[in-house]
Amino acid sequence: MFSREQIIKALRDVRHPEKKSDIVTLGYVGEVTSSASGIKIILTPEKSNDPLLSSIKSNCVRAIKEHLGPDAVVESIEVRPKVVVGKTEAPKREVLPYVKNIIAVSSGKGGVGKSTVAVNLAVALAKEGYRTGLIDADIFGPSVPKMFSAEGFRPSVRKEGDTDIIIPLEKYGVKILSIGFFVKDSDAVIWRGPMASSFLKQLITQGDWGELDYLLFDLPPGTSDIHLTLVQEVPVTGAIVVTTPQEVALADARKGIAMFRSEAINVPVLGLVENMSWFVAPELPGRRYYIFGKEGGLRLAQEASVPLLGQIPVVESICNSGDNGTPSALGDTETGLAFMNLAGEVIKEVDKRNRNLDPTEKVKIITQ
Numbered sequence: 536m537f538s539r540e541q542i543i544k545a546l547r548d549v550r551h552p553e554k555k556s557d558i559v560t561l562g563y564v565g566e567v568t569s570s571a572s573g574i575k576i577i578l579t580p581e582k583s584n585d586p587l588l589s590s591i592k593s594n595c596v597r598a599i600k601e602h603l604g605p606d607a608v609v610e611s612i613e614v615r616p617k618v619v620v621g622k623t624e625a626p627k628r629e630v631l632p633y634v635k636n637i638i639a640v641s642s643g644k645g646g647v648g649k650s651t652v653a654v655n656l657a658v659a660l661a662k663e664g665y666r667t668g669l670i671d672a673d674i675f676g677p678s679v680p681k682m683f684s685a686e687g688f689r690p691s692v693r694k695e696g697d698t699d700i701i702i703p704l705e706k707y708g709v710k711i712l713s714i715g716f717f718v719k720d721s722d723a724v725i726w727r728g729p730m731a732s733s734f735l736k737q738l739i740t741q742g743d744w745g746e747l748d749y750l751l752f753d754l755p756p757g758t759s760d761i762h763l764t765l766v767q768e769v770p771v772t773g774a775i776v777v778t779t780p781q782e783v784a785l786a787d788a789r790k791g792i793a794m795f796r797s798e799a800i801n802v803p804v805l806g807l808v809e810n811m812s813w814f815v816a817p818e819l820p821g822r823r824y825y826i827f828g829k830e831g832g833l834r835l836a837q838e839a840s841v842p843l844l845g846q847i848p849v850v851e852s853i854c855n856s857g858d859n860g861t862p863s864a865l866g867d868t869e870t871g872l873a874f875m876n877l878a879g880e881v882i883k884e885v886d887k888r889n890r891n892l893d894p895t896e897k898v899k900i901i902t903q
Contacts, residue, residue: 536569536570536571537569537574537603537607539567539568539569540570541601541602541603542569542574542576542877543559543564544565544598544602544738545598545599545601545602545603546558546559546564546567546576546595546598547559547560548593548598548602549565549591549594549595549598549599551587551591551839552587552590552729554714554848555682558578558595559708560565561592562579563578563579563580563824564576564577564578564579564739564901565577565578565579570610571586572608572610573608573609573610573611574607574609574610575610575611575612575812576595576611576612576613576727577613577614577615578592578595578611578612578613578614578615579593579614579615579616580614580616580682581616582616582697584677585699586692586699586701586717586737586741587691587717588614588733588737589717589730589733589734589737590717590718592730593718595609595612596612602802610869611729612730612732618869619716621780621809623726624653630739630768630769631744631750631769633741633744633746633747634668634744634746634747634750634887635748636748636749636750636772636773636885637643637750637752637769637770637771637772638749638750638751638752638772638773638774638775638805638881638885639751639752639754639762639765639773639774639775639795639802639830640653640656640751640752640753640754640758640774640775640777640860640893641754641756641762641774641775641777641789641791641792641795642754642757642776642778642784642785642787642788642791643756643757643775643776643778643784643786643788643789643790643859644756644757644783644784644788645676645756645757646756646809647756647777647778647779647784647810647811648777648779648847649753649754649756649777649810650671650672650673650679650682650753650761650809651676651682651810651848652775652777652808652810652877653669653751653752653753654669654679654680654682654683654753654862654868654872655862655863655864655874655877655890656669656751656775656864656877656878656881657669657709657749657751658708658709658862658864658865658874659709659874659875659877659878660748660749660751660862660878660881660882661707661708662708662864662865662875662878663875663878664880665748665749665882666745666746666747666748666749667708667709667710667747667748667749667750668703668709668711668744668747668750668751668896669709669710669711669712669750669751669752669753670711670712670713670735670738670739670742670744670750670752671711671712671713671714671715671752671753672677672735672738672752672753672754672755672765673753673754673755673756674714674731674734674735674755674761674763675731675755676755677713677714677715677732678715679711679713679715680713680715680716681708681715681860681896682862683706683707683709683711683860683862684859684860684861685704685706685711685860687790688704688716689716690702690703690704690716690717690822693743693863698741699741700741700743701737701738701741701742701743701744702741703743703744704716704789707862708864710742710745710747711804712738712742713795714734714738722889729760731760731783732760732761732764733763735764735765735768736764736768738767739769739770744827749787749885752765752771757787757790757791758790758791762794763898766800766802766897766898767801767897767898767899768897769876770895770896770897771802771882771890771895772803772885772888772895773802773803773804773805773885773888773895774791774802774803774804774805775804775805775806775807775808775844775881776788776792776795776804776806776807776808776841777807777808777810778807778808778810778831778832778835779809779810779827779828779829779831779832780809780812780828780829780830780831780832781827781828781831782831782866784827784831785831785834785835787899788807788835789835789839792804792807792839792841799898800898801895801896801898802895803842803888803892803895804839804841805837805842805881805884805885805888806841806842806843806844806880806881806884807832807834807839807841807842807843807844807846808832808835808843808845808846808847809830809831809832809833809843809845809849810847811826811827811844811847811848811849811900812825812827812830812832812846812847812848813825813826813829813846813848813849814826814848814849814850815848815849815850815869825846826849832846833846842884843879844877844880844881844884845873845874845876845880846873847870847873847877848869848870850863850868850869850870850871862874865876868903
């Protein structure tokens with residue numbers, strides 16, 4: 536266990552990015568305790584909706600590790616804004632009031648190209664003339680900034696009453712927010728579940744999203760707190776599950792479909808996207824190599840009774856386009872056309888879902 540003095544000394548290295556002073560001097564540090572289970576910190580900022588709080592929390596964890604050693608564990612960082620006597624809390628803003636459709640893009644496991652699909656689908660929808668937004672909710676591995684060549688972008692903030700509104704990046708017709716816009720490229724995000732969920736809520740509720748036809752969420756692989764936070768915060772129109780034809784990926788994709796269909800979540804699955812369906816060598820454009828198996832996504836779609844929204848081939852240009860910040864959907868190549876076809880199928884399935892099913896309700900957590 537560590538003393539309060541040791542913890543406070545470590546936290547003096549954490550500076551507020553705008554106020555140019557450390558959080559101890561600013562009076563942001565309230566109660567700190569240390570026990571066998573870890574260190575608990577209570578932050579007392581002037582307001583709970585400071586968009587920089589998530590970054591400050593991450594820096595607190597880093598400072599504790601640097602000063603007290605790698606074995607120091609931060610069990611929790613709670614935010615309790617200073618209470619001003621006689622001041623009433625401003626009414627809460629309605630969440631995403633002008634967004635027509637909210638789409639979750641998910642995968643059962645990592646490495647199947649989920650973010651590539653999310654980015655290119657967003658760009659393809661924008662090319663079709665739809666007002667489109669993208670939230671990079673893959674908190675621990677944000678790759679969207681790289682794919683839009685926007686690693687150095689830092690969002691500006693405007694005031695709306697007592698609330699700070701975060702202005703998204705707009706590129707290729709898509710409004711974009713990502714945790715990667717708030718942390719250094721070289722920094723690892725070391726957050727517990729509640730911290731990551733809190734940051735996602737900020738991107739949702741404080742982002743200046745305006746009127747959108749589609750808002751896509753690039754979710755982390757698997758099932759996690761982030762998925763639960765999303766369905767608790769907003770009514771998700773439908774989910775898209777990304778997989779490869781490989782059996783290992785298909786097994787995890789089944790779990791993803793089951794999660795969205797579970798009674799507790801109850802989000803319609805719009806369909807499955809099979810990525811890396813086949814490889815085409817540039818010198819043999821007419822020949823396909825099924826290096827990850829053949830039509831595994833089609834079999835799973837039939838088994839789960841969901842549409843196969845698209846099959847995306849393995850082409851070197853997809854990787855290059857992602858690394859260069861120019862998504863494949865921008866071009867008229869084979870992969871560009873595949874993503875445009877995917878967008879067309881998604882539009883069709885969303886329209887069908889909205890005609891035939893009641894609007895999705897937010898998940899309510901009932902405590903005993």
